[in-house]
Amino acid sequence: MAQQDSKRVSRMAAENGNGGGGSTDGHKQASGRRQDAGEGPGADQNSSTSHNASPQDSEGHSSGTGLNRDAGQGIGRKDGSTGQEDPAGTGPDPRPEIHNGQGNDKGLQHLVHDTDLAKAVNAAPRSSTPQKKISPASKEAKPAEVAAVLDETGSIIPEEEIISGSEVSEEAISQEEREETERAKEEARKSARMKTVKARTPLGRWWNRVQASPDKISLGMCIVTMGVVYGDIGTSPLYLSQSFVAGQGGIRYVDRTSVLGMLSLLFWSITLITTVKYVLIAMRIDNKGEGGIFALYSMVKRFAKWLWIPAMVGGAAFLADSVLTPAVSISSAVEGLKTLPAIQGVFAQNSNLTVIITVVIIVILFAVQSRGTERIGRVFGIVVAAWFTFMAVVGVISIGHDWSVFEALNPWYGLEYLLNLNGANRAGIAIMGTVFLATTGAEALYSDMGHVGRGNVYATWPFIFICLVFNYFGQGAWMIRNQNNRSLWNVENLNPFFQTISPNLRYVAVILSVAAGVIASQALITGAFTMVSEATGLNWMPHLQVRYPARTRGQLYIPLVNFVLCAATLIVLLLFRDSERITNAYGLALTITMIATVVLLMAHMWFVQRRRLFAVIFGIVFLAIQTLFFISSLSKFFTGGWFTTIITLLIFFIMYTWDTGTKVERSQRRHMAPEDFLPALNILHQDKSVPLYADNLVYLTSDSELRRLDTDIFFSIFADHPKRAHAWWAVSVLVTDDPYTREYSVENFGTDFLFRVRVRIGFKVNQNISTYLHQIMHELIDSGTLPPQETIYPKIDNDPQLGTINYVLIHKALMPESKIDTRGAFSLRVKYAIRRVAGSPVKWFGLSAFNPKVEVQPLFVRVQPIPPLKYVPLRKTKRPITLEAILTRKAEQHKADTGEIDPVDIHTLKTVSSDLREEADDAVARKKFL
Secondary structure, three states: OHHHHHHHHHHHHHHHHOOOOOOOHHHHHHHHHHHHOOOOOOOOOOOOHHHHOOOOOOOOOOOOOOOOOOOOOOOOOOOOOOOOOOOOOOOOOOOOOOEOOOOOOOOOOOOOOOOOHHHHHHHOOOOOOOOOOOOHHHHHOOOHHHHHHHHHHOOOOOHHHOOOOOOOOHHHOOHHHHHHHHHHHHHHHHHHHHHHOOOOOHHHHHHHHHHOOOOOOOHHHHHHHHHHHOHHHHOHHHOHHHHHHHHHOOHHHOOHHHHHHHHHHHHHHHHHHHHHHHHHHHHHOOEOOEOOHHHHHHHHOOOOHHHHHHHHHHHHHHHHHHOHHHHHHHHHHHHHHHHOHHHHHHHHHOOOHHHHHHHHHHHHHHHHHHHOOOOOHHHHHHHHHHHHHHHHHHHHHHHOOOHHHHHHHOHHHHHHHHOOOOOOOOOHHHHHHHHHHHHOHHHHHHHOHHHHOHHHHHHHHHHHHHHHHHHHHHHHHHHHHOOOOHHHOOOOOOOHHHHOOOOOOHHHHHHHHHHHHHHHHHHHHHHHHHHHHHHHHOOOOOOOOOEOOOOOOOOOEOHHHHHHHHHHHHHHHHHHOOHHHHHHHOOHHHHHHHHHHHHHHHHHHHHHOOOHHHHHHHHHHHHHHHHHHHHHHHHHHHHOHHHHHHHHHHHHHHHHHHHHHHHHHHHOOOEEOHHHHHHHHHHHHHOOOOOEEEEEEEEEOOOOOOOOEEHHHHHHHHOOOOOEEEEEEEEEEEEEOOOOOEEEEEEOOOOOOEEEEEEEEEOOOOOOHHHHHHHHHHHHHHOOOOOOOOOOOOOOOOOOOOOOEEEEEEEEEEOOOOOOOHHHHHHHHHHHHHHHHHOOHHHHOOOHHHOOEEEEEEEOOOOOOOOOOOOOOOOOOOOOOOHHHHHHHHHHHHHHHHOOOOHHHHHHHHHHHHHHHHHHHHHHHHHHHO
């Protein structure tokens, strides 16, 4: 074995002395052809730098490549062994076997590591392992100093000069992961103990069942729920009454009848929309614990194709209104500074001061998103709990002056006011647009369910509901008392929320309201991240770079979305300037989302739950209510609603074109069975006349199919100049819901040159695929599945046991001759344009240092036939221009200029004169005869 390695390295060294070419002239010529074609070293900036370091000769692994091995034999050795020495005498390798296409399996067998990938790294030798000595034959082809280095280190450069790459190690496991593992074990022990404890009372048994279910309740998570779920709905009291007063024409026109009517509409809207529709009905329908319109669509999309329309429109509208939430929540809270007696004059002199403060807060809020908010999630929860408690106390104090406001619990007051039977409704049906502001946080409540758990929402909603009712009714009592207060008639942007609070407590109110506004904005930002991530899973949006700064997958961060949201929020703030104008634009898009949610909930009840009568009743009731809200909110279009409408249409356009383009691409995706691609790859693998492209050629693919091969990869290998390699790899990466999963599976089809790898990693795990692939290669070498690839040449890593590794990513491009309709072609072009700005897997997977090659392959979607050309002969001319005519004219001109007789002409003259003499002699002879 050592002698073979010595001969191989000696041969590589001799080849390097001949210019790095092959061992034969034919190989050199083939290498030259590859360079001429633009695929050789340095031919393309997009090509991998590994082209410059292809040390392996084309004969490097000529043995052990058969496709028809016995099931019991090892891969890569003729004698059936694994090719792995066992000097310690420990016996065979305990690792699971790789499925080699034979054997007695009842299906596809994979090598799956359920433990951390890092635990196997000790079996993979690294640069610290003593290197093999180089035979004297290799030194003869090298200068003396190079031979000395080879003799000492086994490489052509000293070991300390090799660039160090990333390695896997158990020591690299973060403290956070260790704590999370211990926390999960402790929770499992608590759950096991809970099941063994028998309760004596029905209430105790119910509690044990709840705590043993996914809907378990804990005090800590209830506090977190306060900050994550209720921030948006908790800031509505800041601006709802202000919008109501402005819609009535001022406080002087807000009489008792209108206040009771508005409070009645508000109370029953919160009860029906938020409590009944979302908390009691929608939250019982979840997709593996996740809520929201996209999660709902994922459960019903297989029953009706048209359901993508409400889902896509509703999702786009929700994201559009997410732009307004930070602006309206924070600006309305900051404007409370104007009511503080000590600084009223400062704000009166500088009208832009509130805008400046709001801009600063918003910029800071978006800037800290990358660091995660889970660590301060409980602080957020405590602040929100204090905020709701404060609102309830203030409301009760105000209600104490007029307890009659609870007459508004009678729904007749609301209907009478809405229909204007008493003549008190000055806003008409548009009043429902104001009332709707009290329910804007309901959709976010459903979307954020997966972050905190359904049980914690159930446990905390009654407290939230009571606090909201007390505060809204307290503001109503204040408006009834101050209708005739002339000092308030001319107050600009009068806000009843701050007016109900005594001047001494307004400082606390402003601080808490600003904090609540920030927390509400944080909840909407997190919800937007989640919705974009879900849209990506549906292939409605491009794959973006996603980070998980917290332990839970719900707490994610998408840099591009964060930047776009920040920019759009600042545009809204600078465009509308104050909270009253922003409120006039707020809510229109969200009514569309709620209508879409009703449609999808009906579909789930009809198709999945089979409760069709209930689905009809539910649809009639809530579609009527939500449609009323939508019609009333249409009045906001010309006062600012046009902005959210434009954003909604833009987001819908992106999702629709991306989805359509993806469907067109998938329509042409084809898979090849092993019997179709293995023989061709085997021939190419053994063909020494084809230059070696790389030792390992790695294709990153989104296709997780292990039994077959995507035709795109096959096309890439054989198109133009075949890419011969010692091993081809097709690697797919799947992100799991578990934060710290590290697993992989391998299918090699009974070969030692084709490996289909599927890596499953948790959403918190670093996606450094190159490091994990090195480990996988080492383990396959140790098991004898992959032939050894020792190299003496420097590479980007310090791993001399592996040869060169080239990474390839395949992108599609639409060809002019593709048979596709105008809509599909336009969608593809838009998709490819979006893809250019959305980011690259090169960065996500940590491949920038390896200079991967991005190939563009044609997308042929049923190539349309092209009509044949008709041959039209040219018109004949008297003197056609031909090469012979040109040469003749030049020869004649040359003779005329020089006066020389051409040798051809002399020969012609001699021939002619000879013929004339013969004719003359014949004539004389005939005369004599006659």
